[in-house]
Amino acid sequence: MADLPLPSEAMADARHNMEICNACRYCEGFCAVFPAMQLKREFSDGDLNYLANLCHGCQGCFYACQYAPPHPWGINVPQAFAALRVESYAEHAWPRPMAKLFERNGTAVSLLTALAVALVLLLAGSLQSPDVMLRAHSGPGAFFAVISYQAMVWSASAVFLFALLAMAMSTTAFWRASGGGTITAKALAHALHDSMTLRNLGGGGDGCNYPGEGFSHQRRWLHHAMAYGFLLCFAATSVATLYHHGLGLVAPYDLLSLPVLLGTVGGILMLIGTAGLLWLKVLADPAPAARAVLGGEYAMLILLAGVAKTGLLLLAFRATPAMGWLLALHLGFVLALFLALPYSKFIHGLFRTAALVRSHQER
Ligand code: SF4
Ligand code: SF4
Structure with a gap:
């Protein structure tokens, strides 16, 4: 069986953020991202690209987060999603x-x-x-x-x-x-x-x-x-x-x-x-x-x-x-x-x- 491609750094970071957020759910009323996230137990690359583009970078969840840096989990949803958004633009660019x-x-x-x-x-x-x-x-x-x-x-x-x-x-x-x-x-x-x-x-x-x-x-x-x-x-x-x-x-x-x-x-x-x-x-x-x-x-x-x-x-x-x-x-x-x-x-x-x-x- 052919090896599956490794996820990019941005994809892996976004997945890490969403898995912790999905367990925490403190920010569920902040924006459309969190209710959409809660419909998932696991996140495919397509799901994460979708959530990243649903995020409008308001930064509210960053300032509210008890797991944001310097916490060792380093949760930073706006940063992770901003990096992944640009990857999603490149991934679907035409030609x-x-x-x-x-x-x-x-x-x-x-x-x-x-x-x-x-x-x-x-x-x-x-x-x-x-x-x-x-x-x-x-x-x-x-x-x-x-x-x-x-x-x-x-x-x-x-x-x-x-x-x-x-x-x-x-x-x-x-x-x-x-x-x-x-x-x-x-x-x-x-x-x-x-x-x-x-x-x-x-x-x-x-x-x-x-x-x-x-x-x-x-x-x-x-x-x-x-x-x-x-x-x-x-x-x-x-x-x-x-x-x-x-x-x-x-x-x-x-x-x-x-x-x-x-x-x-x-x-x-x-x-x-x-x-x-x-x-x-x-x-x-x-x-x-x-x-x-x-x-x-x-x-x-x-x-x-x-x-x-x-x-x-x-x-x-x-x-x-x-x-x-x-x-x-x-x-x-x-x-x-x-x-x-x-x-x-x-x-x-x-x-x-x-x-x-x-x-x-x-x-
Ligand atoms: S950003 Fe932080 S506080 Fe908000 S849901 Fe995610 S882990 Fe919880
Ligand atoms: S930065 Fe993105 S994910 Fe966080 S509250 Fe704002 S829109 Fe939602």
């Missing part, structure tokens, strides 16, 4: 070779960003004359005088569609491997409600223990600002596409037009959310954190902040000679974001929603 990007995710996302930005800047600089790049452009089609509409739309669409496909394949693989069955409409509706409202980060009213032992709602509101800012920016792009193809209106649009208003509010919210979350990360208690995954989390927040900041700068200076290079810079950041979506912390939104669906179904 498979891309799993490597999760190994040193901070470096991978930073390099991807630098390469995408450099590539777009180089292409813009080499395909356009310096006169076009450094001249002020105005009126409909001003952006496309610098980078053609076809180049902009085809490159962004191709990368975005690939990212959607990769995220769908990864989430489906995670759902199957973690024991999810047929999805019911009711469980899906509850899970989407929990994801959209970040209900669990509310901690039942007091917030969660982040960035330290005290209760706070800061993480929930900043996450909302970042996520809804991102969705508003996406809505701005969708409305602009409708204007272009449906109404024959060509960008740039007036400051009070719908795409510009959506993009401006979205960009400001994204900037507030990402800057605030970065600041909380700097302040956060390192004891319940998994150091190995912090680099990837920082890199993704910085990338999102870069998209928002360059978008707002482009809006502010679009009528000046700086527009050409700012447009190329912004497109570089957007391209990097699309490329990084399936291979970064961003994928947690889908895995966590899938885990919430299973949790609601089991209830």
Whole structure:
């Protein structure tokens, strides 16, 4: 009989934590993880991946735990689950070779960003004359005088569609491997409600223990600002596409037009959310954190902040000679974001929603 593969360090640590928690059960009312854990006597790898993605890292069980370090059992559920979550992203990455990007995710996302930005800047600089790049452009089609509409739309669409496909394949693989069955409409509706409202980060009213032992709602509101800012920016792009193809209106649009208003509010919210979350990360208690995954989390927040900041700068200076290079810079950041979506912390939104669906179904 072939030898079974050894569990990874993160998997073994998560199993050790859950076996002790399942005997103790002191934290059973803290979050959805403990009631889900109590349905099991033994934990398969799929169960542990599911529980790790059901955990939203509120840190409440760490501060409440009588077996946390320096106790010899060293129980640290948020740390064990944070490490295992990243392993679950890598394990289900599509296509498979891309799993490597999760190994040193901070470096991978930073390099991807630098390469995408450099590539777009180089292409813009080499395909356009310096006169076009450094001249002020105005009126409909001003952006496309610098980078053609076809180049902009085809490159962004191709990368975005690939990212959607990769995220769908990864989430489906995670759902199957973690024991999810047929999805019911009711469980899906509850899970989407929990994801959209970040209900669990509310901690039942007091917030969660982040960035330290005290209760706070800061993480929930900043996450909302970042996520809804991102969705508003996406809505701005969708409305602009409708204007272009449906109404024959060509960008740039007036400051009070719908795409510009959506993009401006979205960009400001994204900037507030990402800057605030970065600041909380700097302040956060390192004891319940998994150091190995912090680099990837920082890199993704910085990338999102870069998209928002360059978008707002482009809006502010679009009528000046700086527009050409700012447009190329912004497109570089957007391209990097699309490329990084399936291979970064961003994928947690889908895995966590899938885990919430299973949790609601089991209830
Ligand atoms: S985290 Fe600690 S206190 Fe909470 S259930 Fe687990 S072992 Fe018990
Ligand atoms: S860190 Fe929070 S969400 Fe995660 S298991 Fe502990 S109490 Fe539950």
